[in-house]
Amino acid sequence: MKFKDWEPHYTKILDYFGFEREGDEKAAVLSSELTDRDDINLLKKLCEGSTVTVCGNAPCLDPDIKKIKGKVLAADAASERLYKAGILPDAIFTDLDGCDESFIEMNDKGTIIVVHAHGDNIFLLKNWIPRFKGPLVITTQSEPFSNVHNYGGFTDGDRAAFTADEFGAEEIIFAGFDLDDRSVNPMKRGKLMIARDLLSEIGYEI
Ligand SMILES: Nc1ncnc2c1ncn2[C@@H]1O[C@H](COP(=O)(O)OP(=O)(O)OP(=O)(O)O)[C@@H](O)[C@H]1O
Numbered sequence: 467m468k469f470k471d472w473e474p475h476y477t478k479i480l481d482y483f484g485f486e487r488e489g490d491e492k493a494a495v496l497s498s499e500l501t502d503r504d505d506i507n508l509l510k511k512l513c514e515g516s517t518v519t520v521c522g523n524a525p526c527l528d529p530d531i532k533k534i535k536g537k538v539l540a541a542d543a544a545s546e547r548l549y550k551a552g553i554l555p556d557a558i559f560t561d562l563d564g565c566d567e568s569f570i571e572m573n574d575k576g577t578i579i580v581v582h583a584h585g586d587n588i589f590l591l592k593n594w595i596p597r598f599k600g601p602l603v604i605t606t607q608s609e610p611f612s613n614v615h616n617y618g619g620f621t622d623g624d625r626a627a628f629t630a631d632e633f634g635a636e637e638i639i640f641a642g643f644d645l646d647d648r649s650v651n652p653m654k655r656g657k658l659m660i661a662r663d664l665l666s667e668i669g670y671e672i
């Protein structure tokens with residue numbers, strides 16, 4: 467999705483959660499200064515014309531592993547579960563709140579890390595971005611510029627699907643998605659509800 471089409475969704479999300487756009491913008495500028503890398507073309511090539519499976523971190527990821535086909539785009543902490551099950555994700559979409567040493571290890575093995583900068587993860591951006599030595603892409607939910615990209619989407623999982631869609635994936639499969647999950651806290655429940663609405667905007671009723 468292009469930024470002009472994304473912006474109205476973004477404005478509603480800011481209002482709903484009380485996030486500040488200035489914080490997101492500050493995080494984006496800081497992130498762009500923390501790295502010289504921009505492997506967006508690698509990410510594009512990965513998705514273009516491919517079957518991709520977007521893996522979310524719901525409890526059902528384990529039984530859903532058998533659904534995985536094609537390229538694997540993992541949302542945050544789902545990537546560690548996949549890695550432990552012997553699957554190296556092709557890309558990890560993360561706002562870094564589920565990040566640990568295994569992300570560095572996967573990145574060293576070629577996994578593209580797609581780091582989402584926002585107003586509430588500045589300390590994580592400062593800590594982790596300089597440590598990734600492999601393929602790296604920076605995203606923002608605010609206006610994109612130079613090496614900071616925005617293809618729409620909000621949570622790590624739906625952002626992965628928006629990116630695959632924008633880059634012309636042939637088919638998008640979802641594994642480990644349970645957007646009705648009642649075991650999560652109220653904030654997360656709100657985020658999953660927004661993920662559902664956004665995914666339906668690009669044709670996926672999850
Ligand atoms: N039931 C679920 N619980 C958690 N995540 C889910 C669920 N269903 C789908 N997902 C997707 O998996 C992604 C990764 O989940 P994780 O638990 O690592 O959350 P997170 O890092 O807190 O995500 P976010 O920061 O995007 O909220 C979520 O962003 C969401 O898109």
Ligand SMILES: Nc1nc2c(c(=O)[nH]1)N=C(CO)CN2
Binds near residue numbers: 489584585586620621
């Ligand atoms: N400012 C801000 N932006 C976000 C946040 C968040 O907690 N704060 N969480 C997201 C996905 O979980 C995506 N974007």
